[in-house]
Amino acid sequence: KNQVEQSPQSLIILEGKNCTLQCNYTVSPFSNLRWYKQDTGRGPVSLTIMTFSENTKSNGRYTATLDADTKQSSLHITASQLSDSASYICVVSGTWGGSQGNLIFGKGTKLSVKP
Amino acid sequence: DVKVTQSSRYLVKRTGEKVFLECVQDMDHENMFWYRQDPGLGLRLIYFSYDVKMKEKGDIPEGYSVSREKKERFSLILESASTNQTSMYLCASSPPDRPYGYTFGSGTRLTVV
Numbered sequence: 001k002n003q004v005e006q007s008p009q010s011l012i013i014l015e016g017k018n019c020t021l022q023c024n025y026t027v028s029p030f031s032n033l034r035w036y037k038q039d040t041g042r043g044p045v046s047l048t049i050m051t052f053s054e055n056t057k058s059n060g061r062y063t064a065t066l067d068a069d070t071k072q073s074s075l076h077i078t079a080s081q082l083s084d085s086a087s088y089i090c091v092v093s094g095t096w097g098g099s100q101g102n103l104i105f106g107k108g109t110k111l112s113v114k115p
Numbered sequence: 116d117v118k119v120t121q122s123s124r125y126l127v128k129r130t131g132e133k134v135f136l137e138c139v140q141d142m143d144h145e146n147m148f149w150y151r152q153d154p155g156l157g158l159r160l161i162y163f164s165y166d167v168k169m170k171e172k173g174d175i176p177e178g179y180s181v182s183r184e185k186k187e188r189f190s191l192i193l194e195s196a197s198t199n200q201t202s203m204y205l206c207a208s209s210p211p212d213r214p215y216g217y218t219f220g221s222g223t224r225l226t227v228v
Contacts, residue, residue, distance in 0.1 A: 106157065
């Protein structure tokens, strides 16, 4: 069964600290993996997208890694800011059916950054 | 930048009402999607459309219908709203087979009382 598991479910860190969020998936055949940031009450916004051949991608203080062999990804946030408080959703796309509804969503990690 | 606009941020409707949620995108995308998002369940696909007047059921289509009369507009219809349809509804659009173009709207928080 195609699944995406994220850990931890929630995380509290102090402002300025680093943190790493995990995503494990069983989606096959694999097309790409995306990380989204979702502020409370808003829609998800894309942070990174990685295909099979990419193992690291950065977007400012966000760095995503992908190990396609172990089917694991991580999102590392450096020098956290209060505005990083949000849910982070890992989404894996399979190759079936083109882009028509073949996304498998994780349930997200809720990050709270405290002053 | 692609814009996906959902007409309402917050809606409160009564049980049994017919509810329309509207979504408009401005990038001429072929594909459009409707999701609902509930705590502990994540995002679940309700319906998607890959062309005008075309629609496909997602994972949880029961109690919903959709309409796509124009390429830029995808409407989600709750024929007779029920309290278990209280949720956050998210629209998204994308060009075919290009993951970089996948964009979500800001969401509509629907409460059915």
